[in-house]
Amino acid sequence: MTAPAAPSTAPSTAPSTSASDQPDEPLLLRDDRDGVATLTLNRPAARNALSVGLMAALRKAVADIAADDSVKVVILAANGPAFCAGHDLKEVRANPGRETYEALFRQCSDLMLAIVRLPKPVIARVHAMATAAGCQLVATCDLAVAAEGARFATPGVNIGLFCSTPMVALSRNVGRKQAMEMLLTGRPIDADEAQAFGLVNRVVPAADLDATVREMAEGLVGKSPLTLAIGKDAFYRQRDMPLAEAYAYASEVMTTNMMARDAEEGIDAFLGKRPPTWTGR
Secondary structure (H helix, E strand, C coil), X not given: CCCCCCCCECCCXXXXXXXXXXXXXXXXXXXXXXXXXXXXXXXXXXXXXXXXXXXXXXXXHHHHHHCCXXXXXXXXXECCCEEECCECHHHHHHCCCHHHHHHHHHHHHHHHHHHHHCCCCEEEEECCEEECHHHHHHHHCCEEEEECCCEEECHHHHHCCCCHHHHHHHCCCXXXXXXXXXXXXXXXXXXXXXXXXXXXXXXXXXXXHHHHHHHHHHHHHCCCHHHHHHHHHHHXXXXXXXXXXXXXXXXXXXXXXXXXXXXHHHHHXXXXXXXXXXXXX
């Protein structure tokens, strides 16, 4: 599988302390084209393990994109032989202690929440293995497209460390029995199984991965950014509400949405049989 082309710009990153990182290479690459920001994990020698530095870089990029009106959609990709191998266990073992562990998992949880709360769709482009926190990252994204050779696992149980934080995202994507099978056995699943479980939206040949992800992103760029932001926020808020509360909340959201200029424009354009012109208001 050919990795994405090297982006032209990159957000600032904390200096890496890992021997597997190249000192002159940014941990995260960013490429903006036609309303789509592609963020590429760039620790190929470490299988894109989520070091403290990489998580900080990704968290900053998400914050930057949230404030950037030119970006409508985000693609999360990776360079190298794996999508993401989870947390950097060498880094973790080099700094043992409760305070260190608490800070690490707090940082990771903050990153995942930032992706969920980003008012723009995030698409995971998964070309290879995504394990533990890497699988969590895929599950956290709003959409995911996987190459046929991609695999997914929450294998912490095999090393005496249950994937408790990946469990949060995983259990909100797949059924209870499927999630428990992945968590209790640590067994890797292939891309087709991941699609059947509900972890990814589409599985395509590796040669078609970039084109498929790009087509999906470009389709979203053509939507009202306000409507996408309202819809994404409402989806995650209502998901765990009791049924009656969810309907009451969704009714309020739709009422507010109906008052927006983009909703008026969209309805008028539909009735007038013309393309809408979005203002994001």
